[in-house]
Amino acid sequence: MKGYSGKILHIDLKTRKTRVEEKPEEWYKLWIGGVSMASRLCWENIKPGCDAYAPENPICIANGIFAGTPVPVGGKFGLASKSPLTGFLGDSLSGSWFSIALKRAGWDGVVLHNSSDTWVNVFIDDDRVDFLDATYLLGKGTYETEEAIREKLGDEQVRSCTIGVCGERMIRYANVTNDGRQAGRTGHGAVWGSKKLKAVSVRGTKGVTVADPKKLMEMSFHISKEAQGKDTEKYRIYGTATNMLNMDKIGLLPTRNFQDGTFEHINLISGEYLDAHHKVKVIACAQCPIACEQMSIVKTGPFAGAMTGVEYESLQANSSNLGISDLRASIKLLEIADHDGMDSMSMGVSISYAMECYEKGVLKKEDFACKEFPEGIELNFGNGEGAVAVAKMIRDREGIGDLLAEGTRIASKKIDAERGTESWKWAMNIKGLECPGYDARGLKTFSVGLAVGTRGGCHNRSAAYDPDIKGEVNRFTIDETRGKVAAESEEYAAVYDTLPLCKFIRRCFTGKADRAGAWPAIAQLINATTGWNYGYDDVDLIGIRAHTIKKAFNIREGWTTADDDLPWRWKHEPFTKGASAGYTISDEELAYLKDLYYQAKGWTKEGLIPKDLLIKLGMPDVAEQIGV
Numbered sequence: 372m373k374g375y376s377g378k379i380l381h382i383d384l385k386t387r388k389t390r391v392e393e394k395p396e397e398w399y400k401l402w403i404g405g406v407s408m409a410s411r412l413c414w415e416n417i418k419p420g421c422d423a424y425a426p427e428n429p430i431c432i433a434n435g436i437f438a439g440t441p442v443p444v445g446g447k448f449g450l451a452s453k454s455p456l457t458g459f460l461g462d463s464l465s466g467s468w469f470s471i472a473l474k475r476a477g478w479d480g481v482v483l484h485n486s487s488d489t490w491v492n493v494f495i496d497d498d499r500v501d502f503l504d505a506t507y508l509l510g511k512g513t514y515e516t517e518e519a520i521r522e523k524l525g526d527e528q529v530r531s532c533t534i535g536v537c538g539e540r541m542i543r544y545a546n547v548t549n550d551g552r553q554a555g556r557t558g559h560g561a562v563w564g565s566k567k568l569k570a571v572s573v574r575g576t577k578g579v580t581v582a583d584p585k586k587l588m589e590m591s592f593h594i595s596k597e598a599q600g601k602d603t604e605k606y607r608i609y610g611t612a613t614n615m616l617n618m619d620k621i622g623l624l625p626t627r628n629f630q631d632g633t634f635e636h637i638n639l640i641s642g643e644y645l646d647a648h649h650k651v652k653v654i655a656c657a658q659c660p661i662a663c664e665q666m667s668i669v670k671t672g673p674f675a676g677a678m679t680g681v682e683y684e685s686l687q688a689n690s691s692n693l694g695i696s697d698l699r700a701s702i703k704l705l706e707i708a709d710h711d712g713m714d715s716m717s718m719g720v721s722i723s724y725a726m727e728c729y730e731k732g733v734l735k736k737e738d739f740a741c742k743e744f745p746e747g748i749e750l751n752f753g754n755g756e757g758a759v760a761v762a763k764m765i766r767d768r769e770g771i772g773d774l775l776a777e778g779t780r781i782a783s784k785k786i787d788a789e790r791g792t793e794s795w796k797w798a799m800n801i802k803g804l805e806c807p808g809y810d811a812r813g814l815k816t817f818s819v820g821l822a823v824g825t826r827g828g829c830h831n832r833s834a835a836y837d838p839d840i841k842g843e844v845n846r847f848t849i850d851e852t853r854g855k856v857a858a859e860s861e862e863y864a865a866v867y868d869t870l871p872l873c874k875f876i877r878r879c880f881t882g883k884a885d886r887a888g889a890w891p892a893i894a895q896l897i898n899a900t901t902g903w904n905y906g907y908d909d910v911d912l913i914g915i916r917a918h919t920i921k922k923a924f925n926i927r928e929g930w931t932t933a934d935d936d937l938p939w940r941w942k943h944e945p946f947t948k949g950a951s952a953g954y955t956i957s958d959e960e961l962a963y964l965k966d967l968y969y970q971a972k973g974w975t976k977e978g979l980i981p982k983d984l985l986i987k988l989g990m991p992d993v994a995e996q997i998g999v
């Protein structure tokens with residue numbers, strides 16, 4: 372087999388035994404890699420109905436088909452487990468030298484079963500697996516852990532995925548980090564912490580064989596050249612932070628916990644302001660010629676010296692969403708999240724939830740008493756110093772930080788039960804995952820994309836906001852086309868997440884990002900790597916299958932159509948100002964959109980998947996378990 376080793380490595384963290392599973396080529400043709408393969412490994416290895424922190428919830432890692440080849444932005448892997456935030460499938464991606472090392476070590480995927488009795492650093496040294504004591508790494512941040520492992524092993528080429536103290540403490544939205552990039556969202560770091568797994572390190576010294584190296588080189592050269600052109604200029608110069616001004620203009624920039632859609636100090640927190648006052652350099656994921664991550668530093672004030680990468684989603688969650696107009700506090704917040712290993716979006720929304728609780732009298736100053744502020748904190752929106760203190764309380768599980776570390780869904784339920792309040796109405800999550808920076812009240816197509824998302828409140832697995840924002844449809848109204856648009860959008864995204872290729876390359880194949888522009892080129896890349904004979908329809912099926920296995924996993928975990936919902940605020944509270952003022956998504960609208968979406972997918976009215984459809988997609992075993 373070309374492009375793959377054909378081998379999945381199974382590691383038992385408790386017994387410290389390993390086994391090699393050889394998969395047939397037909398299996399790879401179905402699942403390809405990344406999120407799709409990792410999700411399929413979850414389907415095959417996770418005990419249905421188990422708790423996310425149970426030993427029966429293994430960690431599934433799947434490499435990318437193009438990792439270690441010249442294909443630009445193909446150095447990525449998928450990571451999946453049952454999510455402690457949502458109780459459904461948690462699937463993430465990361466661009467990383469880790470994936471390249473894993474490929475060179477000869478593994479297409481790794482499944483880490485069971486839980487270790489003591490803190491461990493699993494070291495995959497080509498064919499050998501060592502279980503190294505990780506006690507000396509405890510308390511270290513994500514980057515420090517990577518460095519300490521390299522130093523200990525005396526090899527600069529060892530690549531690691533690590534957790535920080537937030538993973539150790541099982542902050543429910545902790546991340547896994549590698550090369551300064553995160554496999555973010557859905558709480559993988561907490562699952563790793565529950566298994567006492569501090570890091571997985573890899574040394575890979577073998578080559579990667581592909582079917583047609585000449586063709587792959589030629590195509591990769593062309594794509595890399597295009598990736599330096601105008602189609603990626605936005606990402607290369609300002610990064611995604613440039614979206615701050617755009618979202619404010621259309622009145623959908625999350626502001627003060629999604630109470631407003633415009634921010635009066637937008638010019639002080641824009642990507643352009645960041646570029647002029649804080650940016651020090653840009654960095655890139657492995658194998659990427661674009662480099663979109665804006666490394667930014669704080670030069671003055673109490674947070675001087677704080678430095679981290681900044682992009683739109685993390686920025687909006689920790690600036691306008693907190694009512695903060697001083698980017699120095701926002702950068703400090705992001706540094707805490709990245710260094711200590713938690714999801715900056717969920718952290719920001721958990722803090723904004725707490726701020727609204729404070730302003731509405733649900734939480735009091737003394738509820739925020741901590742070592743740094745023994746009298747408590749007046750946690751009004753805009754209080755940057757207070758927000759930073761609360762981020763540390765979450766990281767340290769100190770005081771009320773212990774509750775906020777559980778995410779907004781669990782925290783609001785507990786607070787409401789204790790205080791007789793209704794703070795769940797402003798707990799901004801979908802299926803337990805905190806909402807992204809695209810307010811669905813003014814993006815009606817995206818509203819259904821968000822509600823039905825298998826991952827919860829996520830902007831990455833569906834790009835149904837695109838037709839809304841670009842004006843291809845009326846973003847304030849609904850019609851019978853929207854279900855199909857949302858379905859096609861998530862399947863399109865799933866193709867990129869499966870290979871995986873960064874979506875920012877999508878216009879660099881032919882200048883057109885649509886299926887007609889990208890699929891023939893992607894098919895050629897797959898064929899040059901594997902020697903297969905993929906065409907347009909096969910590429911389309913990659914996305915449909917990847918999305919279907921995630922949905923099937925959720926159905927097996929007890930999903931019902933009631934789970935496909937939106938936060939109360941988006942359904943009942945319109946904005947009072949800005950370009951999207953006056954709009955909500957009513958329950959009736961959402962029910963209609965969900966019907967259209969299930970229809971477009973070929974599912975039942977209850978959102979279940981017919982057996983014959985699953986069989987047609989090559990999943991007879993799935994059909995047997997959850998098909999109707």
Ligand code: SF4
Nearest residue numbers: 655656659661663873
């Ligand atoms: S464009 Fe940005 S996110 Fe995409 S691979 Fe490059 S650095 Fe990573």
